[in-house]
Amino acid sequence: xxxxxxxxxxxxxxxxxxxxxxxxxxxxxxxxxxxxxxxxxxxxxxxxxxxxxxxxxxxxxxxxxxxxxxxxxxxxxxxxxxxxxxxxxxxxxxxxxxxxxxxxxxxxxxxxxxxxxxxxxxxxxxxxxxxxxxxxxxxxxxxxxxxxxxxxxxxxxxxxxxxxxxxxxxxxxxxxxxxxxxxxxxxxxxxxxxxxxxxxxxxxxxxxxxxxxxxxxxxxxxxxxxxxxxxxxxxxxxxxxxxxxxxxxxxxxxxxxxxxxxxxxxxxxxxxxxxxxxxxxxxxxxxxxxxxxxxxxxxxxxxxxxxxxxxxxxxxxxxxxxxxxxxxxxxxxxxxxxxxxxxxxxxxxxxxxxxxxxxxxxxxxxxxxxxxxxxxxxxxxxxxxxxxxxxxxxxxxxxxxxxxxxxxxxxxxxxxxxxxxxxxxxxxxxxxxxxxxxxxxxxxxxxxxxxxxxxxxxxxxxxxxxxxxxxxxxxxxxxxxxxxxxxxxxxxxxxxxxxxxxxxxxxxxxxxxxxxxxxxxxxxxxxxxxxxxxxxxxxxxxxxxxxxxxxxxxxxxxxxxxxx
Numbered sequence: 001x002x003x004x005x006x007x008x009x010x011x012x013x014x015x016x017x018x019x020x021x022x023x024x025x026x027x028x029x030x031x032x033x034x035x036x037x038x039x040x041x042x043x044x045x046x047x048x049x050x051x052x053x054x055x056x057x058x059x060x061x062x063x064x065x066x067x068x069x070x071x072x073x074x075x076x077x078x079x080x081x082x083x084x085x086x087x088x089x090x091x092x093x094x095x096x097x098x099x100x101x102x103x104x105x106x107x108x109x110x111x112x113x114x115x116x117x118x119x120x121x122x123x124x125x126x127x128x129x130x131x132x133x134x135x136x137x138x139x140x141x142x143x144x145x146x147x148x149x150x151x152x153x154x155x156x157x158x159x160x161x162x163x164x165x166x167x168x169x170x171x172x173x174x175x176x177x178x179x180x181x182x183x184x185x186x187x188x189x190x191x192x193x194x195x196x197x198x199x200x201x202x203x204x205x206x207x208x209x210x211x212x213x214x215x216x217x218x219x220x221x222x223x224x225x226x227x228x229x230x231x232x233x234x235x236x237x238x239x240x241x242x243x244x245x246x247x248x249x250x251x252x253x254x255x256x257x258x259x260x261x262x263x264x265x266x267x268x269x270x271x272x273x274x275x276x277x278x279x280x281x282x283x284x285x286x287x288x289x290x291x292x293x294x295x296x297x298x299x300x301x302x303x304x305x306x307x308x309x310x311x312x313x314x315x316x317x318x319x320x321x322x323x324x325x326x327x328x329x330x331x332x333x334x335x336x337x338x339x340x341x342x343x344x345x346x347x348x349x350x351x352x353x354x355x356x357x358x359x360x361x362x363x364x365x366x367x368x369x370x371x372x373x374x375x376x377x378x379x380x381x382x383x384x385x386x387x388x389x390x391x392x393x394x395x396x397x398x399x400x401x402x403x404x405x406x407x408x409x410x411x412x413x414x415x416x417x418x419x420x421x422x423x424x425x426x427x428x429x430x431x432x433x434x435x436x437x438x439x440x441x442x443x444x445x446x447x448x449x450x451x452x453x454x455x456x457x458x459x460x461x462x463x464x465x466x467x468x469x470x471x472x473x474x475x476x477x478x479x480x481x482x483x484x485x486x487x488x489x490x491x492x493x494x495x496x497x498x499x500x501x502x503x504x505x506x507x508x509x510x511x512x513x514x515x516x517x518x519x520x521x522x523x524x525x526x527x528x529x530x531x532x533x534x535x536x537x538x539x540x541x542x543x544x545x546x547x548x549x550x551x552x553x554x555x556x557x558x559x560x561x562x563x564x
């Protein structure tokens with residue numbers, strides 16, 4: 001959290017310049033204010049407080065990566081030819097001279113070897129996409145584990161999920177544009193997943209590819225989607241998600257000294273935050289450039305042009321599509337016939353059901369949690385993950401499920417490197433995809449309880465110093481340092497309740513309550529009890545009776561009261 005020098009929202013940024021602005025600047029500012037009312041907005045914006053917490057910057061990494069993607073993408077569009085027209089290569093890469101290939105692949109080779117700075121920009125584009133995707137995913141996990149999706153941020157949460165799906169598919173489409181052997185294999189997987197859609201799969205493939213795979217239309221169509229349609233949607237959603245809604249709402253922050261559900265502890269937007277965020281953009285740009293310069297990625301010239309009758313050994317997709325690859329590899333070869341139609345479950349379940357569970361579950365979770373907890377309050381103060389074990393356990397279970405599928409996408413590489421039978425790795429991953437999330441939930445839940453007890457011990461006794469003292473009676477004890485108000489505030493400061501009791505009323509004179517007769521209400525009450533079972537007990541601090549002891553006594557409140 002911010003230190004004592006941070007400004008509370010609405011109180012910082014009052015400094016004024018010593019001299020009057022130039023007449024032209026003053027006249028322009030007055031003209032804009034008379035027409036758009038900009039002065040009041042700018043004055044309020046400059047004073048808006050931003051929390052000084054490292055996790056707050058995760059969303060900025062995504063935003064700045066998107067800027068880099070746009071800039072490098074504009075450069076690449078000047079030289080890339082989205083055409084599947086066949087040509088004979090005659091460029092600088094001698095190992096492919098005289099080979100028949102599409103214009104898309106030939107222009108990619110030209111960018112890599114004949115355009116000055118082309119390979120650097122192309123690799124910057126690819127690395128920035130991977131960073132963009134990773135930043136969105138980590139930002140989403142941060143919001144989930146801290147409860148930042150609750151009222152009034154449900155819309156922001158849904159917009160973030162839409163952007164996650166759009167970026168994932170746009171990365172796949174951009175990855176497929178060079179028309180090399182590796183990306184063509186990915187397109188073949190996309191065709192198979194599309195075919196697995198019940199009833200309309202064959203029609204969708206015909207519409208997408210313009211005929212039988214691979215056809216001649218897929219690259220131009222993917223190009224339009226990749227450079228116009230999805231970037232245009234993202235260009236509208238990112239400002240809405242990151243600026244408009246965030247600017248309109250109070251920023252979230254963790255519990256701590258000076259933080260509450262109605263105030264923000266941080267630094268003003270100008271000049272502190274604007275200076276820090278500018279430097280952060282330069283850091284993201286620098287990291288992307290260094291990765292592009294020194295870490296090779298997607299060397300398409302090594303794979304050759306796409307040939308439907310060939311496949312490269314040890315093919316691996318970009319990490320964000322690893323869940324699909326893993327699901328396809330470990331899913332048994334199941335098929336069913338429905339009304340004369342064959343449905344391939346071995347493709348439909350990994351490609352459609354798993355994605356629906358991951359994205360659909362995340363989209364529905366804020367509303368499901370509200371239904372379970374009965375919490376309809378506004379939350380600007382975040383939860384520490386340890387304070388809400390049930391939610392943290394569910395989040396870890398989802399991460400483990402995703403991670404097992406991601407690892408399973410490389411089962412052939414794992415089998416080859418560690419000299420394990422490929423069938424053994426497949427069966428191990430089949431077991432882990434079921435048992436892993438359960439173990440993840442249990443372990444994460446127990447860790448949260450352990451951290452809660454540690455916090456209560458620190459609040460009650462102080463921090464261990466490692467210094468051992470012997471009393472006159474010969475008894476040894478460790479010296480504990482009392483925590484300051486600033487250090488202990490995250491544990492002891494009050495916070496809004498996470499859940500309220502929703503128990504079903506007991507029978508009255510042998511007559512059940514109408515609520516108890518409804519199955520949904522009984523399920524809701526059971527889930528509510530499970531969610532509230534181990535919520536953190538926020539201690540109440542009051543001065544100790546012994547005046548010589550500078551520490552404070554701690555009385556824990558009832559954990560079932562719903563505080564968290």
